Amino acid sequence: MIKEFREFIMRGNVLDLAVAVVIGAAFTAIVNSLVGDIIMPILGLITGGINFSSLYINLSGKTFASYAEAKAAGAAVVGYGAFIQAVISFLLIAWVIFMLVKAVNALQRQKAAAPAPPPGPTQEEQLLTEIRDLLAKQTK
Secondary structure, eight states: OHHHHHHHHTSHHHHHHHHHHHHHHHHHHHHHHIIIIIIHHHHHHHTTSOOGGGOOEEOSSOOOSSHHHHHHTTOOEEOHHHHHHHHHHHHHHHHHHHHHHHHHHHHHHHHHHSOOOOOOOOHHHHHHHHHHHHHHHHTO
16 A cells, blocks of 8 residues: 555656645745735725725624724624725736736747757668768779
8 A cells, every 4th residue: 555655646747736836835925925015005006095905894883993903803894895805916916827827828939939950861861871972982
């Protein structure tokens, strides 16, 4: 059973998947930083400084200074702003990934379109060349 497990783990697909998960986790941090630290502040500036995550509907009837305070108190609130923020973040992350994949695909197409070097002479052509050269030497 251990031998089968080792064979399963050492398959190319499993190793490729493991590498993809690790790289994906690292890439997620980069994309989240791009969206959260660069794009969202610009979007906040464009929208007049609206912080969507602080928008909520209070269903409890009590008064709270902020959404975070209402949540901490365990009050019944609908955090529609946090949902809007999550949707915007998702769309921005999806857009960044789309642009990255598009750029990688364009580079791969350029690489594939590069002209291949001309093929060398075939074995038959090489033999015929050698025979021609030998015949030329004999007739001299």
